Amino acid sequence: MALLEHDQPFLPALKPAEREALTGLGGRRVFPPGNHLLQEGERDTHVLVVLEGWAVVSTATQRGTTRLTLGLRGPGELLGDMAALDNRPRSATVTALGVVTALTVPGDRFRRFLIDNPHASGLVMSQLSSRLRSADGERRSLASLTVLQRLSARLLELSQGSPSASGAGRLPGVDLPQEDLAAAVGATREAVAKALGLLRKQEIVRTGPRRVEIVDAELLRLLAAGSV
Incomplete structure (x- = not known):
């Protein structure tokens, strides 16, 4: 079971030139406490990189009246990359726990960034794999x-x-x-x-x-x- 990421966050794991290139593709946005950074079911494709603050990732349950917390995301972590890559609806809602400042990058620019920077693309794939393994562990814990x-x-x-x-x-x-x-x-x-x-x-x-x-x-x- 794990809500917190244990690998190095995405932003500091980038090479300096990659980090500079990524930050030049978007702008900063501030989210007040309780506001949604991303919302389940929406079809937007931008990605966010948390610069300051913490957010909680959750999804609706079959009961509909409760939510299941999937993770906590903090400074340096990448959010929204799945929708940017597969152009499908958001799979979870991300909510600011306190004030959150994030870099917002349009999906098409992020995809081009990954094509131009194979190292960054590898980091995203590694993150997706790690989160999938974590989700598998959560399902096992719920069952056993x-x-x-x-x-x-x-x-x-x-x-x-x-x-x-x-x-x-x-x-x-x-x-x-x-x-x-x-x-x-x-x-x-x-x-x-x-x-x-x-x-x-x-x-x-x-x-x-x-x-x-x-x-x-x-x-x-x-x-x-x-x-x-």
Whole structure:
């Protein structure tokens, strides 16, 4: 299970000349918190490169009233490349968690950039492969792991790498409301609330408004692995 990218982000992985060429193809755009950078089902083909801030990638579920969180994307990461390459509708919605500044490049210019820069094209293919493998892992976890296991793994992951996960004088933790945490786990809010209650009762986590703090990370790792 992984919401965060572990490979080097696209922009810093480019060669200096490639980076300069790409930034010259588009312009900056600022997205306020909660605004959609990209929206599922739309047929636009531009790509975005996050310059500052964090965004969440999600998709609608079959129930229609809930969403499944697919990933968190931060500075340097490329968004929207699938629609730019296959000219099909957007497969997910990307929403700004805070203020997000992004480079916007029209799809036709991005495709030409990849033709002219084979190294950059290879990076995009590697990213697509990595995200496909991650999606396969998510499907396996939904089919084989309990809500408690998935929640434990997600809390550990997000406490280590997500924005504003920890601060001075605070335990490591996650700043998300329960409905967003449920979306990140692929479960109902009620199921996640029940699992949090078990973790809280065993003094593995502490919960507060829009925050879960990790008290015993080692025991949480054992739960995520199904070892206890």
